[in-house]
Amino acid sequence: MNANTVIAVCATVIALGSLWISYTQARATESHNRQTVRPLLKIRRIKNYANQETGLQIINAGLGPAIITESVVSLDGKIIGQWNLDTYHKVVAVAALPIEPYVYTAFSGTTILVGQTSFLLHLDDYVDEEHDWFWKLISQRIDIEIHYESLYGGEDYRVELPPLS
DSSP states (O other), X not given: OOHHHHHHHHHHHHHHHHHHHHHHHHHHHHHHHHHHTXXXXXXXXXXXXXXXXXXXXXXXXXXXXXXXXXXXXXXXXXXXXXXXXXXXHHHHHHTTXXXXXXXXXXXXXXXXXXXXXEEEEEESSOOXXXXXXXXXXXXXXXXXXXXXXXXXXXXXXXXXOOOOO
8 A cells, every 4th residue: 555545545534524523513503503593482371460461471481483383272171273363252152251351363373573472362451350250261261282483493392371280
């Protein structure tokens, strides 16, 4: 084996090693970039907060916008549908609500921006004696599950209304 062959083999090994390092570094960078725009949705119940607002609130506490891919609403354990206006009207009719609460729909394709806070369902002037039916609705009867993803797509993150402790 002459010197030229040894040099060629060494150069090939170095080139392949460099290619492998570049590939793994690109994968690590992509993984890091995905984490830097990861959304984090939370749903919580609010009662008598700031001017007596009461309802179900969704918050994006993550670092990137959340794109909703699917939402599922159940009332009394039965699936009603996706959280859109049709489902909202079904909930109002099935639950026989005396007044219609304010609504923010979260259907497929809806984007929740970083830091955005919205009420999915709420009453502005909540009074315990008059609106106890509403608190029972959001604390005992209705369940909401939302599937979402980041700008990269394909993650299928999920958030659901937690049970009251």
